[in-house]
Amino acid sequence: MVFTKITTGVAMKVKFWGTRGSIATPGQDTAIYGGNTTCVEVVCNEGQRVVIDAGSGLRLLGEYMRDAGEHTSLYLLITHIHWDHLLGFPFFSPIHDEKTEIMVDGYPTCIKGIRYAFDNQMGDGFSPISFEDLEAKITYLGVLKREILRIGDVMIDKVPLNHPQGGYGYRFEEEGKRFVFITDNELNLSGEGHGIPELYVRFCEGADILVHDAQYTPEEFSMRRGWGHSNFEDALELALKAGVKKLLLFHHDPTRTDKQLEAIEQRCKKIVKDRGSDVEVEAAREGQELVL
Numbered sequence: 263m264v265f266t267k268i269t270t271g272v273a274m275k276v277k278f279w280g281t282r283g284s285i286a287t288p289g290q291d292t293a294i295y296g297g298n299t300t301c302v303e304v305v306c307n308e309g310q311r312v313v314i315d316a317g318s319g320l321r322l323l324g325e326y327m328r329d330a331g332e333h334t335s336l337y338l339l340i341t342h343i344h345w346d347h348l349l350g351f352p353f354f355s356p357i358h359d360e361k362t363e364i365m366v367d368g369y370p371t372c373i374k375g376i377r378y379a380f381d382n383q384m385g386d387g388f389s390p391i392s393f394e395d396l397e398a399k400i401t402y403l404g405v406l407k408r409e410i411l412r413i414g415d416v417m418i419d420k421v422p423l424n425h426p427q428g429g430y431g432y433r434f435e436e437e438g439k440r441f442v443f444i445t446d447n448e449l450n451l452s453g454e455g456h457g458i459p460e461l462y463v464r465f466c467e468g469a470d471i472l473v474h475d476a477q478y479t480p481e482e483f484s485m486r487r488g489w490g491h492s493n494f495e496d497a498l499e500l501a502l503k504a505g506v507k508k509l510l511l512f513h514h515d516p517t518r519t520d521k522q523l524e525a526i527e528q529r530c531k532k533i534v535k536d537r538g539s540d541v542e543v544e545a546a547r548e549g550q551e552l553v554l
């Protein structure tokens with residue numbers, strides 16, 4: 263497989279194709295932060311493309327790749343198989359091109375979940391085409407459930423999620439840079455203050471960029487315990503404890519408007535100031551690009 267080195271002097275590039283949680287939310291109230299569900303692209307220094315999750319944002323990435331005539335070999339890491347993280351896969355146009363090669367890895371049920379997005383093998387499929395009829399070469403690697411996944415110079419490690427039916431968060435390391443992506447994760451299970459488990463503090467330690475689930479406000483959180491998501495104060499507390507440089511709030515609640523997300527950013531900035539920290543905090547925006 264041939265990848266072209268596309269950058270020099272930087273490690274990874276990250277682009278958000280979908281930032282919304284639970285269900286896609288098109289409309290004028292979500293135009294700034296975006297309405298598509300989870301899909302994040304990481305392009306490594308040597309040009310390998312790694313896509314995290316196949317939410318509805320994956321369709322846009324497929325259109326981009328087709329228009330750009332880009333080589334369509336990619337890695338697809340699935341965090342878990344809830345619908346909002348899979349439903350873009352049947353609409354990813356490169357799956358109908360025999361030159362496409364998709365190497366799937368992630369949570370152990372990931373390849374089963376992708377197949378189920380087409381047909382559950384019980385004669386009552388969810389898609390007019392079947393998984394077997396796809397032109398692309400789709401293979402399951404199965405590395406991450408055992409060990410670190412190495413792609414060129416990049417090392418990808420995992421952390422288990424506190425989420426119904428489980429899942430994985432990921433840490434990418436390349437040329438001394440760290441990018442951590444953890445969505446669909448409930449940080450505070452103790453009910454005591456900001457009970458951030460040490461496991462996540464260690465996993466995120468020194469990250470240049472942390473993307474973390476922040477679906478709820480602290481006010482909403484008491485009614486949503488056990489649903490597998492965090493509030494923005496706990497996500498920020500994790501970033502502060504782990505010495506992260508930049509935090510991107512992610513998996514925005516479907517009811518959250520752009521105006522409300524701007525207000526959440528302001529509340530976070532105030533906490534950061536009060537704590538005497540210089541961590542940068544933003545709500546992730548669809549289409550946003552970051553360079554590490």
Ligand SMILES: [Zn+2]
Nearest residue numbers: 283284346446
């Ligand atoms: Zn989700």
Ligand SMILES: [Zn+2]
Nearest residue numbers: 342344425446
């Ligand atoms: Zn989920």
